[in-house]
Amino acid sequence: MRNLEHKFGPLTVRTWGLVVNLLANATALFGLSLVLTGQGGWPILIAGTLMTVICIAVIARPADMEE
């Protein structure tokens, strides 16, 4: 894993991770809303949850662990 403080375009990798995490959260909640209304949605819920877990696991790495 490259340095999370490295700039990639206008934002650092860690900031992009936060943006992707937000999208993953939205995906999971959208899937959940479908599940709760009986319209399926399990694959979307699982994909969103997995993306959320991966995002958190990656961007939680302190700078020291990357050196």
Added chain:
Amino acid sequence: MTTEHQNRNTPYPLAEAIPQAALDAEVTQLEKLSEQPLFRRIPGYLKMGGPGFLGAAATLGAGTLTAAMLSGAQFGYKTLWISWVAIGSGMFMMAAMARFTTKGQFRVVRVQRERHGWFIAAFLTCIIGMAGVAVVFNFGQVALATHLVETLAEEAGFSFPRTWNWPLYGILTAWIALSFGRGGKRGVVFVENFMKLSLLLMFLCFAGCLLVVGIDWAAALKGFLVPWLPTGAAGIDLFIASTAAAIGVMDWVLFHYAGLSKGWGPHHEPLARADLFAGFALPFIFINFVVVSVFAATLYGSGDLPTTAIELSRALTPLLGETGATFAFLIGFLAVPVTTTAAISIACAIGLHEAFGWRPDVRSWRWKACILLPQIALLGAWLPSPVLLIIIIAAFLSLTNNIVGWSFFLLLNDPKVMDKNRSKSYIWNIGILLQITLLNCVAIMWVFNRLGFWG
């Protein structure tokens, strides 16, 4: 002995009047305390702490207490566990604020502005997250407090309607808030001690009511330890709203600046963390526990339930039976809006000064005007709450709390800002990210609600 307070290098002007000798003595005392066993350390930390109690007073307001009352009345003891999960998930971010205060030794909004821009620092953090929230949410505190004074007077056999008692509330809360920072550390400590005593009063009064109505300990312990939620979207709404609402932007920033106002430095980090636990988390958990339990023991299962704090307290008082218990409940409950109004008024002044880059000076008219700004809510004694304003601020808050959380998380991990004091703990970062994820969910659900995807 040195008293060169005017020239002392301090990150926040409110701490300039504190003599260096006093801070040095405090550090020596902290070093001695750190060598003591835990049971001796705790009273020392409780005495020296304070910003945590100020934060607890701010967050334990009419809204939080209404949620606790409703929770007990609707679900009995089953949702008691939410309080410690909510406060526990928020402690990671609060620990970041403690790090900014003690080891960072900077004013976080200034650094935020340099690194993340004016919009996030001044507008989202200070104007919306602090000043806007202070003004809007004070309407609820005033409505509750003036009603409680009116009811207390009725119980005592005389009439003191809310249209007459509001000046009393305004004067009391303004006096407490204006005392902050006066006479250097003395004013800060006065406000903190007021918060400590008021939180103790709240706990004792509600616990007294609980003794009168009785508690089902088995059900309470089960509810406190075993997670339970109502099924469907209602359960998810309840969990996300309760956990995300417990600690927000105002609590983060108020704790940070209150610590700076006490002159906290690098040696104060253990004290700041102990203060977060004993001053912020424990009062929140204990007071939530007794309030939920009182309503679980009395109104749970009684059919149609009122939804406002005023109506809920009106429904409860006849069930308390004894006059003493009724007085205890009303007095304990009155301490809730008093402390919240005072704490959020201080937050309002700090926020506005940081937003516009003004130098905080407690003697200036500008500081006083900023502290008194939330007192606009005294109009609430006559007028209905400004629903449209509340909706706008609540919407902004729901949509932006998470962005401010992102900003603080990034600062904590930014080597250019924190250097060797940045977070080096994977667990700490995960804790903060879990709270940020909850805040993200609040923002997303707000949008989904408008789009008709949710609820």
